[in-house]
Amino acid sequence: MTELASTTALRATMDAYYRSLADAALRGTAPVAWCTSVGPAELLRALGFAVHFPENHAAIMGAARTANRYLPLAHAQGYSQDICSYLTSDIGAYLAGESPLKAYGLERAPKPDVLVFNTNQCRDVRDWFEWYGRELGVPVIGLHSPRAIDDVTERDIDAVTKQLESLVAPLEQIAGARLDDARLASATRASRDTADLWGACLETASARPAPLTFFDGTIHMGPAVVLRGTEDAPAYYRQLLAELRQRVESRVGAVPGETLRLYWDGMPVWGRLRALSTMFAEFDTAVVASTYCNSWAFAGLDPADPWRSVSRALLELFIVRSEAPKERYIARMVEFYDVDGVIFHDCRTCSSNSNTRYGMPGRITERLGIPTLVLDGDVNDLRCFSDEQARTNIEGFVEQLTDARVATAARGPR
Amino acid sequence: MPDNSSGIAAGVDVGTECVKAVVITDAGRTLGRSVLPTRGYFQVCAYEALTAALHDAGSRLKELAGVGATGFGMASVPGATVTVMESAAHARGAFHHMPHAMTLANIGGGDPHVIAVDATGGQTGARGMRRCAVGVGSFLTLAARRLDVGAAQLDELADAAAGDAAVVTSYCSVFSASEVLERLREGATREQVALGCVRSVAQRVLELGSFTDPVVVSGGVAEYFPGVLRALESLLGLRVTTLPEPIYTGAFGAALAAFSERGGRPVLRVVDHAGGALY
Numbered sequence: 001m002t003e004l005a006s007t008t009a010l011r012a013t014m015d016a017y018y019r020s021l022a023d024a025a026l027r028g029t030a031p032v033a034w035c036t037s038v039g040p041a042e043l044l045r046a047l048g049f050a051v052h053f054p055e056n057h058a059a060i061m062g063a064a065r066t067a068n069r070y071l072p073l074a075h076a077q078g079y080s081q082d083i084c085s086y087l088t089s090d091i092g093a094y095l096a097g098e099s100p101l102k103a104y105g106l107e108r109a110p111k112p113d114v115l116v117f118n119t120n121q122c123r124d125v126r127d128w129f130e131w132y133g134r135e136l137g138v139p140v141i142g143l144h145s146p147r148a149i150d151d152v153t154e155r156d157i158d159a160v161t162k163q164l165e166s167l168v169a170p171l172e173q174i175a176g177a178r179l180d181d182a183r184l185a186s187a188t189r190a191s192r193d194t195a196d197l198w199g200a201c202l203e204t205a206s207a208r209p210a211p212l213t214f215f216d217g218t219i220h221m222g223p224a225v226v227l228r229g230t231e232d233a234p235a236y237y238r239q240l241l242a243e244l245r246q247r248v249e250s251r252v253g254a255v256p257g258e259t260l261r262l263y264w265d266g267m268p269v270w271g272r273l274r275a276l277s278t279m280f281a282e283f284d285t286a287v288v289a290s291t292y293c294n295s296w297a298f299a300g301l302d303p304a305d306p307w308r309s310v311s312r313a314l315l316e317l318f319i320v321r322s323e324a325p326k327e328r329y330i331a332r333m334v335e336f337y338d339v340d341g342v343i344f345h346d347c348r349t350c351s352s353n354s355n356t357r358y359g360m361p362g363r364i365t366e367r368l369g370i371p372t373l374v375l376d377g378d379v380n381d382l383r384c385f386s387d388e389q390a391r392t393n394i395e396g397f398v399e400q401l402t403d404a405r406v407a408t409a410a411r412g413p414r
Numbered sequence: 415m416p417d418n419s420s421g422i423a424a425g426v427d428v429g430t431e432c433v434k435a436v437v438i439t440d441a442g443r444t445l446g447r448s449v450l451p452t453r454g455y456f457q458v459c460a461y462e463a464l465t466a467a468l469h470d471a472g473s474r475l476k477e478l479a480g481v482g483a484t485g486f487g488m489a490s491v492p493g494a495t496v497t498v499m500e501s502a503a504h505a506r507g508a509f510h511h512m513p514h515a516m517t518l519a520n521i522g523g524g525d526p527h528v529i530a531v532d533a534t535g536g537q538t539g540a541r542g543m544r545r546c547a548v549g550v551g552s553f554l555t556l557a558a559r560r561l562d563v564g565a566a567q568l569d570e571l572a573d574a575a576a577g578d579a580a581v582v583t584s585y586c587s588v589f590s591a592s593e594v595l596e597r598l599r600e601g602a603t604r605e606q607v608a609l610g611c612v613r614s615v616a617q618r619v620l621e622l623g624s625f626t627d628p629v630v631v632s633g634g635v636a637e638y639f640p641g642v643l644r645a646l647e648s649l650l651g652l653r654v655t656t657l658p659e660p661i662y663t664g665a666f667g668a669a670l671a672a673f674s675e676r677g678g679r680p681v682l683r684v685v686d687h688a689g690g691a692l693y
């Protein structure tokens with residue numbers, strides 16, 4: 001596995017983001033808003049907020065394998081082991097007086113002036129922000145989005161747009177600035193460019209061999225999450241896209257000797273990214289695409305109509321949808337990326353993003369004739385993940401897929 | 415010799431790992447004690463533990479003012495004149511030894527509880543562990559077996575790790591036990607894994623809720639695995655102490671209850687499922 005050269009630029013981009021966030025929090029260079037990862041970031045950027053994304057903060061703890069130090073502190077406050085381990089590790093870290101952003105001078109997550117949620121992904125984000133709202137005496141506002149939507153209707157978009165507009169007055173008051181329509185259009189354009197470029201980066205993995213894997217994607221998606229609405233994100237993705245296209249042209253795969261190709265649905269297991277990436281590579285298997293990384297490739301953002309296009313984009317996301325459109329989405333991905341199988345991560349503490357609990361893997365297998373594997377684990381709580389079980393299950397799955405390939409080859413072309 | 419015929423009582427705590435029995439005076443002095451593994455027919459275990467404690471005390475059944483029963487199998491105690499919920503028995507037993515408000519952590523073989531005890535000895539709250547995380551003492555016993563030492567040596571083994579613990583993460587005892595094998599296969603030493611197990615249990619207890627000073631621990635884990643107390647102390651940043659003979663705290667509390675809630679003279683009769691007399 002060869003690291004992408006763009007990783008250096010990625011580190012610089014993320015480093016600059018965290019520095020600006022720390023400047024805002026410590027030196028008051030800008031008001032600070034916290035935003036859920038698929039919340040109204042464009043509006044916050046247009047109003048001049050420095051934007052902190054607690055999910056990113058928690059994911060860093062997961063990847064650094066420090067989350068399990070903090071989880072018990074939140075559990076002891078009555079926050080269950082079954083709810084979002086992003087939430088519990090982040091609150092636990094706050095209670096411990098620690099932050100992975102210490103290198104930037106932040107002893108704790110940057111103190112917010114306002115907390116802005118969107119319930120399109122789950123209820124936990126609101127509960128998470130409300131804990132901080134009580135703790136810090138900071139206003140908590142947000143969007144109450146419908147969930148499990150079949151088709152996104154104009155009524156759904158109207159409802160969210162009205163809520164989005166109603167955030168302006170309180171946010172203007174907190175920011176001490178009036179919303180400038182041109183800045184909102186500009187932030188929406190930057191988000192659109194980010195989404196399009198990030199989507200194009202991910203689509204390069206349809207090539208054989210794939211130039212990047214899901215595991216690379218979870219790292220390189222950073223700017224698409226935390227720098228939406230800024231020009232820094234598209235600047236980075238132009239560079240990444242050029243490198244990936246070069247890899248495709250040169251037939252350089254992320255997994256040398258790529259034989260099998262898989263799709264990953266559900267959350268990453270942050271504390272086991274490297275271990276899983278290495279394990280799949282050992283099996284000459286590339287996990288080429290995922291629902292997760294694609295979630296920030298928003299569709300249809302329009303600077304000429306920021307309100308409705310942002311509302312629509314936030315509603316059309318996979319996680320907001322019912323089983324039928326989710327299954328159609330996975331079917332399209334399976335076909336586009338030409339994968340041999342689908343892994344569903346049953347994330348113990350994230351029911352909203354575990355598509356294993358209402359029979360979907362079985363339906364996908366039946367409908368598409370493609371094998372699926374359900375992998376038990378968690379996004380941050382490593383107590384819910386067994387290396388041994390994961391290896392046994394993945395080994396068995398790879399063997400099953402390999403046997404199927406051999407059998408198909410023996411039958412010859414139809 | 416017993417103090418007098420109405421001045422002694424017994425307590426029997428039927429836990430998931432062990433049955434504990436004590437015979438005490440009404441002044442709270444322990445005259446006899448017994449601990450036996452919980453197995454097979456609970457009534458027989460309880461009978462054997464109670465008679466062994468009586469023997470240890472040099473007392474006879476007819477001298478008892480009452481028998482208090484507590485623990486997961488309290489309904490199986492033959493001759494029980496009173497039954498006491500486990501948390502209440504531990505609170506009562508602990509308060510006798512330390513008559514002040516405290517956070518009491520009862521950490522036994524099965525289902526640990528963190529109990530808030532007020533300045534009068536009353537239990538003002540208790541929080542137990544989720545079902546899939548119970549069995550902490552049993553887990554440590556099993557881990558000791560995997561590490562090829564007796565349960566009593568696990569703590570010593572953990573001490574030899576000199577603070578360098580292998581990561582044992584799971585809150586599920588069965589899951590944790592398989593992690594023990596995984597860590598060994600990965601090359602961790604038995605000492606490192608032993609310390610990892612001890613810390614894993616302390617972490618599970620920490621999650622049970624708010625601890626306020628002073629923190630006191632009762633139960634078999636405090637008796638056999640005091641390293642858990644040190645790990646808990648380190649996680650909490652509070653001093654953690656234990657009680658005299660902590661494995662008997664529940665039985666002791668139940669015996670105290672037998673004095674105050676007299677339910678007639680105990681009659682020891684152990685019957686099988688068909689009603690036939692065994693003892």
